[in-house]
Amino acid sequence: MNSLLLKIIFVATSLINFIMIDIAVAATDTNPQLLLKSYAAQAKKENPSFKEFASLRGEQFYHAERVHSEGDKVSCMTCHTTNPKNIGKTRAHKEIKPMAVSLNTERFSDTEKVEKWFKRNCQDVLERTCSAQEKGDFIAYLLSVK
């Protein structure tokens, strides 16, 4: 067993150790760019003529005021305020950290969390599931807010 091989083993195991510890301590398993990639693939499946996400569409989506079937006005702004850089408030008055990625780097870093909230909030605001394109446009907008 020569010492070069030993050195390689040392380095490899150290690397593996560091990576595994990294995974263990962080709840993050994705990032906005990875999510956009995955939503783009989905969007293409849902609509073959899909080209790319547009932060402008996402901005309109965020600000669109809708009327719920139960009569009240509702929109993303209801909880996240008119500007995604602001601290929002849930219906139970609990603070929500900013949606703008520039101000909150935890956003879009946990796939499970992202999917859970898209599912809940699209149901709350639009009373349906959001399409992959809507999700991607939304993320693109929140990435663009500086």
Next chain:
Amino acid sequence: MNIPKINTPRINSPRLFKFQILILLITITSTSALLASNSTDSDTQSKAARSKIDNLTLVANGAWKSECGSCHLAFPPGLLPERSWRKMMTSLDKHFGENARVDEKLAREITQFLVANSADLSGNRRSSKILQSIPRENTPLRITETNYFIRKHDEISASVFKRPKIGSAANCSACHKGAEQGDFSEHNVSIPR
């Protein structure tokens, strides 16, 4: 070819190699165990010893904290009786005007935690007082409806609860600075203007 190595320390290579493999295996195993433990913080933690202080001791259950605490303070389980929690967890789709459903496995875990720490089963003094203030035939879903809560807040007018920094009586943390830790002591109250 035999090239003599001068001044090289003599390492027993096969043994060192085996040692390194052992370290690697131990690291991988313990890391996997750590990863696995992150997703099941249930029974062992909810059965942890409870302190006898007046604070509602919060035995942190990860699922409860993150699911029930996403829209409002995760209300300490000791503030309602078991029957209320059971009713709440079986009607999550109609949760005060929202659909708060979680997947079955999580729901079971959370229910288990809530029941184990509910007012009936917790040894806490405040919990017993809350329990006694609820008629047996009632199953309140709102802590703010219990006679205990009403009595305790009878000096606070409705308009105070409507202050922008507070919003409603459900926003305990606005005034009870220790609410997240289960501390509702009067001495730790600061009412925003």
